[in-house]
Amino acid sequence: MTSKVAIEVSKLSKSFKGKIALKNVSCTINDGEMVALIGASGSGKSTLLRHMNGLHLGDVGTVYTFGTVLQSKGKLHSRIRILRSQIGCIFQQFNLVNRLTVIENVLVGNLAKLSILHSILHLFTKEEKFQALAALERVGILEQAYKRASQLSGGQQQRVAIARCLVQGAKIILADEPIASLDPESARKVMELLVQLNRQSGITVVVSLHQIQMVRCYFDRAIALRDGEVMFDGATVELDDKKLNEIYGAAAEELVMRGHGELLV
Ligand SMILES: Nc1ncnc2c1ncn2[C@@H]1O[C@H](COP(=O)(O)OP(=O)(O)OP(=O)(O)O)[C@@H](O)[C@H]1O
Numbered sequence: 001m002t003s004k005v006a007i008e009v010s011k012l013s014k015s016f017k018g019k020i021a022l023k024n025v026s027c028t029i030n031d032g033e034m035v036a037l038i039g040a041s042g043s044g045k046s047t048l049l050r051h052m053n054g055l056h057l058g059d060v061g062t063v064y065t066f067g068t069v070l071q072s073k074g075k076l077h078s079r080i081r082i083l084r085s086q087i088g089c090i091f092q093q094f095n096l097v098n099r100l101t102v103i104e105n106v107l108v109g110n111l112a113k114l115s116i117l118h119s120i121l122h123l124f125t126k127e128e129k130f131q132a133l134a135a136l137e138r139v140g141i142l143e144q145a146y147k148r149a150s151q152l153s154g155g156q157q158q159r160v161a162i163a164r165c166l167v168q169g170a171k172i173i174l175a176d177e178p179i180a181s182l183d184p185e186s187a188r189k190v191m192e193l194l195v196q197l198n199r200q201s202g203i204t205v206v207v208s209l210h211q212i213q214m215v216r217c218y219f220d221r222a223i224a225l226r227d228g229e230v231m232f233d234g235a236t237v238e239l240d241d242k243k244l245n246e247i248y249g250a251a252a253e254e255l256v257m258r259g260h261g262e263l264l265v
Pocket residue numbers: 016017019020021039040041042043044045046047048
């Protein structure tokens with residue numbers, strides 16, 4: 001059986017005001033894979049994730065989603081909304097609408113501002129509300145459904161973001177440092193939830209992370225960027241000290257000097 005490719009990035013380059021953020025990046029993520037994206041601060045992880053759903057446009061290169069061109073040479077696919085509906089995004093800052101309830105945030109989804117208006121006007125169908133509640137149950141916070149988003153802890157808010165991806169019907173989840181603002185216990189729960197969705201529902205998951213111990217614990221494969229270039233793409237078991245020093249360079253020493261050496265073990 002040949003595995004489908006969920007995301008293909010081909011020879012992608014991007015500069016911001018003349019400063020290179022991505023340089024000739026190519027990588028392939030198979031359908032159903034769970035991949036960590038690592039690298040020092042400023043290495044290009046967020047930029048790459050944002051190209052994978054067309055939030056950023058490359059200067060050169062192509063990004064495919066399930067074999068369809070999502071963007072090429074700086075142009076988005078004409079039906080980008082349809083392609084994007086397959087891709088759920090989770091960010092470090094929870095990106096919820098604080099004044100809305102948890103269930104409304106799930107119903108609003110990642111994409112349409114229009115839906116906020118629908119939500120305010122309570123225009124959701126019973127079926128949609130049922131789906132949202134089922135998603136909240138799946139991520140373990142059903143009892144929070146009618147609280148305001150602002151009343152939830154960081155870990156719970158990240159679960160709402162994941163529930164939103166589920167309701168959206170995402171086949172791919174792109175998570176940009178989803179655990180960076182969480183305490184270790186909440187971080188562990190969010191990572192375990194992502195693993196569960198990957199294993200049980202076959203959702204393709206790409207997560208940018210700084211915590212190497214988390215990468216080793218939850219991922220078989222990692223892609224590492226350094227100064228916008230792919231420095232490593234392989235099994236996480238191969239990420240030994242030498243490789244990590246190559247990937248993080250001076251940043252590795254800096255982390256140790258600042259007393260955050262645990263991030264690299
Ligand atoms: N919108 C933007 N405008 C200008 N420069 C940008 C923009 N987005 C990213 N960059 C630059 O592109 C480079 C890569 O940034 P990016 O945020 O992708 O790195 P990162 O690996 O995600 O970093 P971090 O781990 O700190 O989030 C950096 O030099 C950054 O300053």
